[in-house]
Amino acid sequence: MRPWRLWWWGDHVVAVPLRAGVVVGVGLLLLAGAWESLGDVARSRSGGADHRTLAALTPLPAGFWWVTWVLVNAGATWLVVRAVAELW
Numbered sequence: 001m002r003p004w005r006l007w008w009w010g011d012h013v014v015a016v017p018l019r020a021g022v023v024v025g026v027g028l029l030l031l032a033g034a035w036e037s038l039g040d041v042a043r044s045r046s047g048g049a050d051h052r053t054l055a056a057l058t059p060l061p062a063g064f065w066w067v068t069w070v071l072v073n074a075g076a077t078w079l080v081v082r083a084v085a086e087l088w
Contacts, residue, residue: 034073
């Protein structure tokens with residue numbers, strides 16, 4: 001059996017919600033990766049960092065781009081925390 005077929009069978013194969021578990025797992029990995037990437041950029045002094053590159057290409061300062069990245073990560077994290085709180 002091919003593993004991707006489990007997705008189409010859905011929750012009928014096993015007693016746990018398989019699709020929801022896969023989506024939650026992938027989402028949490030992406031969210032953790034976004035924060036880790038932000039931390040790497042914050043520690044980096046490289047001129048080729050994303051926020052510095054955007055600052056060079058636009059009239060907006062690098063700090064603006066870094067703050068928008070923080071706000072997007074914080075917003076996504078808030079949505080996840082809110083969704084989990086509603087389930088409990």
